[in-house]
Amino acid sequence: MSWKNLSAFQLFAEYVEVGTNISFAEIVKHLSVRETIIQEYGQPGLAYQQKFCEIWEIKKEFPWFPKDKVFINKDFRKKITIAFKALEEKGLHKEIKTFDGCYVDRLSRGLKVTSLHSWAMAMDLNAATNPLGGPVKFSDAFLQTMKDCGLYCGAFWKRKDGMHFALFNG
Numbered sequence: 255m256s257w258k259n260l261s262a263f264q265l266f267a268e269y270v271e272v273g274t275n276i277s278f279a280e281i282v283k284h285l286s287v288r289e290t291i292i293q294e295y296g297q298p299g300l301a302y303q304q305k306f307c308e309i310w311e312i313k314k315e316f317p318w319f320p321k322d323k324v325f326i327n328k329d330f331r332k333k334i335t336i337a338f339k340a341l342e343e344k345g346l347h348k349e350i351k352t353f354d355g356c357y358v359d360r361l362s363r364g365l366k367v368t369s370l371h372s373w374a375m376a377m378d379l380n381a382a383t384n385p386l387g388g389p390v391k392f393s394d395a396f397l398q399t400m401k402d403c404g405l406y407c408g409a410f411w412k413r414k415d416g417m418h419f420a421l422f423n424g
């Protein structure tokens with residue numbers, strides 16, 4: 255049964271963890287985004303990874319990045335590359351202090367839906383200073399640059415996730 259046939263009450267019961275502050279519009283948005291991703295890439299897993307992911311030796315291109323290699327979706331890598339070059343031009347890359355994960359096989363925090371990290375198409379940066387729920391410590395210029403390069407920042411969500419930068423908005 256498709257989530258589209260469920261009532262608001264059923265959607266919350268099915269997909270939202272108790273105590274999570276999320277609106278009906280947001281849960282619908284999250285489910286729509288996942289439907290799009292599954293249509294385009296398929297479910298996360300080994301077959302998906304073999305087709306769409308790679309190990310990126312990121313320090314070779316960006317020596318300042320705090321990790322040598324990142325397992326990542328190839329399309330996400332392209333966008334991150336453009337964004338990091340744009341950050342470098344403005345000296346904003348210096349704001350990146352820690353890398354806190356790209357590929358992580360798990361559900362979204364607070365939601366019973368697959369996290370974009372399961373597809374390796376989201377990256378967490380500076381997690382210690384930008385926790386889920388806020389505050390956000392990245393500068394406006396940093397976030398705007400990421401956004402202008404086509405990345406989606408959790409900093410702009412109602413339930414802020416300032417560490418989170420992704421290929422899709424959800």
Ligand SMILES: [Zn+2]
Binds near residue numbers: 371376378417418
């Ligand atoms: Zn994240």
